[in-house]
Amino acid sequence: MPANLEEKINIVKAAITSHPDFPKKGVIFRDIFGALLQPAAFAALRDVLVAHARQLSPRPDAVVALDARGFLFGPLIALELGVPLVPVRKRGKLPGAVRSVQYQLEYGQDTFEMQDGSISKGQNVLIVDDLLATGGTMSAACQLVSEAGGTVLGCLVIIELAELGGRQKVPAPVTTLLEF
Numbered sequence: 001m002p003a004n005l006e007e008k009i010n011i012v013k014a015a016i017t018s019h020p021d022f023p024k025k026g027v028i029f030r031d032i033f034g035a036l037l038q039p040a041a042f043a044a045l046r047d048v049l050v051a052h053a054r055q056l057s058p059r060p061d062a063v064v065a066l067d068a069r070g071f072l073f074g075p076l077i078a079l080e081l082g083v084p085l086v087p088v089r090k091r092g093k094l095p096g097a098v099r100s101v102q103y104q105l106e107y108g109q110d111t112f113e114m115q116d117g118s119i120s121k122g123q124n125v126l127i128v129d130d131l132l133a134t135g136g137t138m139s140a141a142c143q144l145v146s147e148a149g150g151t152v153l154g155c156l157v158i159i160e161l162a163e164l165g166g167r168q169k170v171p172a173p174v175t176t177l178l179e180f
């Protein structure tokens with residue numbers, strides 16, 4: 001990775017705060033909002049995300065952003081690439097016909113939904129989220145994209161909690177900017 005991108009990642013990492021025993025005992029919560037509170041860190045983060053997306057081959061036809069914190073970052077990439085931003089949301093939030101999948105989290109379980117027709121068959125898709133923990137969330141998103149007939153070109157997350165081994169669960173290439 002070019003030195004200037006490494007420097008930018010270090011700026012982002014320094015801005016992320018850690019909170020032991022949140023939201024429950026034993027979890028160390030890594031708060032990405034720390035990086036958004038500092039405009040220089042947010043700009044550095046945008047630059048690194050966009051640089052990653054721009055070097056993908058083939059070029060993504062769409063960016064899928066995951067509810068909720070993925071919504072902060074997916075749009076930055078979709079706008080730069082000039083491709084659609086497709087939302088994947090928690091159950092009951094998206095109108096119209098949807099496809100659903102249930103998944104396990106580091107601290108609970110949930111259901112993701114994607115609107116029918118938001119991905120076309122054969123499209124190459126980049127999935128974006130803030131953090132990879134157990135990998136349940138990202139795997140569920142991959143499943144939704146595949147069931148809709150898309151191909152997951154890659155999954156891009158900012159923070160990887162490497163000791164949870166989440167990337168082994170994800171059926172597509174995973175790129176993370178920094179590890180805790």
Ligand SMILES: O=P(O)(O)OC[C@H]1O[C@H](OP(=O)(O)OP(=O)(O)O)[C@H](O)[C@@H]1O
Binds near residue numbers: 066067069131132133
């Ligand atoms: O790899 P996993 O173990 O599946 O966990 C990662 C997910 O957990 C967090 O979201 P969360 O579901 O807490 O919801 P939020 O984005 O609505 O805060 C995070 O933003 C990821 O989406």
Ligand SMILES: Nc1ncnc2[nH]cnc12
Binds near residue numbers: 106107161
């Ligand atoms: N440890 C953690 N910190 C922040 N977000 C999370 N989502 C799942 N695990 C998390």
